Every structure is written in C-alpha cells, then in structure tokens.
Amino acid sequence: RPFWGWLNAVFNKVDYERIEAVGPDRAASEWLLRCGALVRYQGYQKWQKDYNGLPTGPLGKYKIEAINATESCIMYRGFDYLDGLEHVTEIKLQKCIYIQDACLQRLSETKNLQKSLLQLRIISCGNVTDKGIIALHRLTNLEYLYLSDLPGIREKETTVRVLQQALPNLELELDLE
Numbered sequence: 001r002p003f004w005g006w007l008n009a010v011f012n013k014v015d016y017e018r019i020e021a022v023g024p025d026r027a028a029s030e031w032l033l034r035c036g037a038l039v040r041y042q043g044y045q046k047w048q049k050d051y052n053g054l055p056t057g058p059l060g061k062y063k064i065e066a067i068n069a070t071e072s073c074i075m076y077r078g079f080d081y082l083d084g085l086e087h088v089t090e091i092k093l094q095k096c097i098y099i100q101d102a103c104l105q106r107l108s109e110t111k112n113l114q115k116s117l118l119q120l121r122i123i124s125c126g127n128v129t130d131k132g133i134i135a136l137h138r139l140t141n142l143e144y145l146y147l148s149d150l151p152g153i154r155e156k157e158t159t160v161r162v163l164q165q166a167l168p169n170l171e172l173e174l175d176l177e
Contacts, residue, residue: 012078023059024084031081036072039064063087070094079106086112090119099125101132108138121146130159137166148175
C-alpha cells in the first residue's frame with residue numbers, strides 16, 4: 001500500500017503553473033483523468049476517459065460540466081483543481097477510497113461549486129461520515145443528493161434533518177442501512 005499511496009499523492013499534486021498556462025478546465029481534466037475519473041464537457045454527451053484523447057482547441061473551449069470519479073484515486077490534495085471550475089453541475093463519487101470528510105468539506109467550500117453544483121452522488125465511500133455529509137449544507141444550489149452504502153453514517157436521522165433544514169429544496173435519496 002505505501003507505494004500506491006505515494007503514487008496517488010503524486011497524481012494529486014496540484015500544478016498551479018499548469019492551471020495558469022492551460023486554464024482551470026483543462027488542468028482539472030488532466031488531473032481527473034490521470035486519477036481514473038471521467039469528465040463530460042458542456043454541450044457534449046460523451047464522457048472523456050482517455051487522457052491521451054483530451055480534446056485540443058482554443059483555451060477555455062471545453063468546460064467541465066460533469067465528473068464521474070468512480071473508483072478513481074482523487075484525494076483532498078488535488079481538490080485545488082476544482083476551484084476554477086464554473087460549469088460543473090454534477091459529481092459522482094463512487095468507491096473512492098481516498099474520499100473522506102475533509103474532501104466533502106473542501107468541496108462544499110468551493111465558491112464556484114456552491115453556485116453551479118446541482119447533483120451529487122456519494123456511493124460506497126467508506127471514509128465518509130455524518131460530519132462530511134453535513135458539511136455539504138454549503139452547496140446552496142444543490143437540487144439532488146444520493147447517498148448509498150456509507151457505513152460511516154451513524155446518525156442518519158440527525159444528518160438528514162440538518163441537511164433538509166439548510167437546503168429545503170434538496171431532493172435527498174438515501175440507500176443507507
């Protein structure tokens with residue numbers, strides 16, 4: 001495990017010069033694909049999954065609209081890549097072993113995501129607890145939240161109540177046992 005942890009830390013290291021050079025969407029795309037996630041761009045139906053097949057063209061042409069991080073190695077260290085993304089409406093975190101409460105807190109504090117994010121799915125992320133889910137209350141435009149197979153959720157009723165009070169328009173779907 002130590003080697004993979006080291007390698008994942010390398011994948012998640014933020015290159016601020018790269019963000020400046022190619023723009024936030026391209027830099028975030030590179031990070032996400034390196035870590036095994038998929039991205040979908042505004043105006044496109046197809047998911048981008050091949051790092052070597054990233055579209056070229058004028059800087060800023062391709063805006064990330066959706067992120068599918070299923071079984072990816074994204075971790076807190078790389079979340080600075082999300083700061084400049086202005087068009088992300090949906091994120092799926094499924095079987096992400098490095099996603100923990102601090103990641104969800106960081107996600108919910110990202111100003112652009114507070115404005116744009118409408119749908120979030122968190123599935124089978126074993127390091128997520130009630131604290132991380134409650135932190136999502138800052139995502140004030142969130143319309144849909146799906147939570148499934150999260151053994152770290154121990155106070156389901158309290159967590160749901162806090163979220164529903166903070167986000168009265170949120171459609172919350174739970175598959176927690």
